[in-house]
Amino acid sequence: MADKFLIIGGGIAGLMTGIALQQAGFSVEIFEQAVEVKRVGAGITVAPNGMAALEKLGLAEQVKAMGNVSSKGIAIVDEAGKPITKLADEKLAFPIYAIHRADLQAILLGSLEVGTLKLGRKCSNLTQDDSGIVLKMEDGSEISGDYAIVADGIHSVARDSIFGKQPLRYAGYTCWRGIAKTWPKDADQKLFTETWGTKGRIGIVPLANQETYWFAVAAASENSIVHQTYELSHLVRRFESYHKPIQEVLEATNPDKIISGDIFDLEPMKNFAKGRVVLIGDAAHAMTPNLGQGGSQAMEDAIILRNWLKKKR
Ligand SMILES: Cc1cc2nc3c(=O)[nH]c(=O)nc-3n(C[C@H](O)[C@H](O)[C@H](O)COP(=O)(O)OP(=O)(O)OC[C@H]3O[C@@H](n4cnc5c(N)ncnc54)[C@H](O)[C@@H]3O)c2cc1C
Known part of the structure; x- marks a missing residue:
C-alpha cells in the first residue's frame, strides 16, 4: 500500500x-x-x-x-514621502505580487x-x-x-x-494589519510603499479589486496593554503627520476587521x-x-x- x-x-x-x-x-x-x-x-x-x-x-x-x-517596485520612503531606497523589480526573476x-x-x-x-x-x-x-x-x-x-x-x-x-523570540514591535476598501487617489497602484518614520513603519500595498492592504508597525514592549487596546482612531492619530495617502487608506478600513499582534520569530x-x-x-x-x-x-x-x-x- x-x-x-x-x-x-x-x-x-x-x-x-x-x-x-x-x-x-x-x-x-x-x-x-x-x-x-x-x-x-x-x-x-x-x-x-x-x-x-x-x-x-x-x-x-x-x-x-x-x-x-508591483511592476513599479517597492519604495521605502520617509514620513514626508521622500525616497530612501527602492527594491528594483527588474533585477528579480519574477516581480512581487500582492x-x-x-x-x-x-x-x-x-x-x-x-x-x-x-x-x-x-x-x-x-x-x-x-x-x-x-x-x-x-x-x-x-x-x-x-x-x-x-x-x-x-x-x-x-x-x-x-x-x-x-x-520564540519577541521582535520588539507590534503590528496592525487591515484591508481598505479603496485604491488611494493619485497614487500608483503598481508601486508598493513602506514608510519609515519616528512613529513607526507603515506599508501601503494596493491589491486587486480596488482594495488596499496596509500594515503598521510600532516599537512596543511585549504584551503592551496600551497597544493591545489600540483602535483604528489611535492609528489614524499616530500616523497623522505621515504623507498622503496613509490617512485616506486607514480611514477606508473597517475598524472591526483590523488584525493585531506582537511579532515573534523562532x-x-x-x-x-x-x-x-x-x-x-x-x-x-x-x-x-x-x-x-x-x-x-x-x-x-x-x-x-x-x-x-x-x-x-
Ligand atoms: C504581520 C505579518 C505580515 C506578514 N506578511 C507576509 C508577507 O507579506 N509575505 C510573506 O510571504 N509572508 C508574510 N508573513 C509570514 C506568513 O504569514 C507566514 O510565514 C505564513 O503564513 C506561514 O504559513 P504556515 O502555513 O507555515 O503557518 P500558518 O499560516 O500559521 O498556518 C498554520 C495552520 O495550522 C493550523 N493549526 C495550528 N495549530 C494546529 C493544530 N494543533 N492542529 C491542526 N491545525 C493547526 C492553523 O489554524 C493554520 O491554519 C507575515 C507574517 C506576519 C505576522
Whole structure:
C-alpha cells in the first residue's frame, strides 16, 4: 500500500505541500483545527521565490490574475514621502505580487483533491516509532500514518511534541494589519510603499479589486496593554503627520476587521526532520515579516520536500 503522509495544519505551508505531493502521486491528508474556511486575513506579498514555487504547481497564473503586481517596485520612503531606497523589480526573476490572503487560500484549496482537507481536526500531540506516526487529536481520537508533515505554524504543538518546546523570540514591535476598501487617489497602484518614520513603519500595498492592504508597525514592549487596546482612531492619530495617502487608506478600513499582534520569530533550529517527522513553514522557520518571506519560504518548502520524496521513491 502507498505510504500515507499526514499534514498537520492547513495554512500556506500545509496546503502547498498537500498539492505538491498529490501532483506527484503521493497519498496525503491535511488536518486543520479551524472548523470552517472563512474569508479572513489581510493581504500578503508573494516574493519571486514564492511565485517560482507556485509556477511549479501550475498556480502562478491564478495568483497573477487575482493579485496585483508591483511592476513599479517597492519604495521605502520617509514620513514626508521622500525616497530612501527602492527594491528594483527588474533585477528579480519574477516581480512581487500582492494578493488577499483569502484569495490565495481559495486558489490553494481549489487545487487540492476534494476531501483532502479535514476541518475541525486539532492535533494535540504527535508520536512516532519504527512503524509509523500517530496524531492524537483534541477530541480524543487517534490517526495513524507513515509520515507526518508538521505545518501548524509558529506555535506548533506537533513540533514541540517531537523536538521539545522551542523558544520564540519577541521582535520588539507590534503590528496592525487591515484591508481598505479603496485604491488611494493619485497614487500608483503598481508601486508598493513602506514608510519609515519616528512613529513607526507603515506599508501601503494596493491589491486587486480596488482594495488596499496596509500594515503598521510600532516599537512596543511585549504584551503592551496600551497597544493591545489600540483602535483604528489611535492609528489614524499616530500616523497623522505621515504623507498622503496613509490617512485616506486607514480611514477606508473597517475598524472591526483590523488584525493585531506582537511579532515573534523562532530561534533557528538545527534540524527540521526527525525520524518520520518533518517540519515546514513557520513551524520550522518562523521569521519576522520584514522581508515578506515567511509565506514564500513555506511555498518553497513544499517544492523541496516534493522533489526530495520523488528522488527517494
Ligand atoms: C504581520 C505579518 C505580515 C506578514 N506578511 C507576509 C508577507 O507579506 N509575505 C510573506 O510571504 N509572508 C508574510 N508573513 C509570514 C506568513 O504569514 C507566514 O510565514 C505564513 O503564513 C506561514 O504559513 P504556515 O502555513 O507555515 O503557518 P500558518 O499560516 O500559521 O498556518 C498554520 C495552520 O495550522 C493550523 N493549526 C495550528 N495549530 C494546529 C493544530 N494543533 N492542529 C491542526 N491545525 C493547526 C492553523 O489554524 C493554520 O491554519 C507575515 C507574517 C506576519 C505576522
